[in-house]
Amino acid sequence: MSRTVFCRKYQEELEGLDAPPFPGPKGVDIFEHVSKKAWKEWMSHQTMLINEKHLNMMEPSSRAYLSEQMMKFLSGEEYDAADGYVPPEQQ
Secondary structure, eight states: OOOEEEETTTTEEEEBOSSOSSSSHHHHHHHHHOBHHHHHHHHHHHHHHHHHTTOOTTSHHHHHHHHHHHHHHHHTOOOOOOTTOOOGGGO
């Protein structure tokens, strides 16, 4: 039986991650409060932000920006999208 969590983004019980996505308190918080579904969606959105905004992940400012966007995305708050991006269902 898979483990479930009350997902912060979707406000419902969903399948949880198999392990924290990274070490430290933030990773544990995500493990305990974010579903696999929300994390998978974040990983896709993160890739889009990195590519479309030409983020250099060697720069601390880019990493801080992405971390801020991750917390907004996973908390269900308003977050940045790539300029001019239209989700497939709206095309």
